[in-house]
Amino acid sequence: MTYSSSLAMNRTRFSGRNQNSISFRATERTLGPVSNTIVLIVLACLLGLLYLTQVTKTNAYGYQINNLQQQQSSLKSQHDDLEVASARLQSLHRVADSAVAKNLVSIAPTDTIQN
Numbered sequence: 001m002t003y004s005s006s007l008a009m010n011r012t013r014f015s016g017r018n019q020n021s022i023s024f025r026a027t028e029r030t031l032g033p034v035s036n037t038i039v040l041i042v043l044a045c046l047l048g049l050l051y052l053t054q055v056t057k058t059n060a061y062g063y064q065i066n067n068l069q070q071q072q073s074s075l076k077s078q079h080d081d082l083e084v085a086s087a088r089l090q091s092l093h094r095v096a097d098s099a100v101a102k103n104l105v106s107i108a109p110t111d112t113i114q115n
Contacts, residue, residue, distance in 0.1 A: 095101055
């Protein structure tokens with residue numbers, strides 16, 4: 001017996017006279033309420049995990065940004081301190097080299113006050 005003849009025999013066994021050899025199911029397969037609930041819970045857990053990964057990434061970047069901002073503010077304050085020190089050191093030379101300072105007369109102390 002060949003494969004095609006065995007298939008033909010199987011069809012004739014289920015189909016009667018003047019009937020189609022192919023039957024269609026009228027009902028559709030659907031998930032039950034328990035399966036729907038389980039699928040929804042799994043999807044909610046997956047969405048929650050995705051949310052948590054995004055939040056932790058954002059927090060990690062927030063810590064890095066905060067550290068960089070603190071470093072920037074400390075460098076700015078150090079720069080301001082260095083500008084003040086530079087101006088103070090340059091001012092002594094500018095005053096000593098100015099025309100007004102050159103025209104000043106130096107005096108010698110004459111006496112000291114004693115008690």
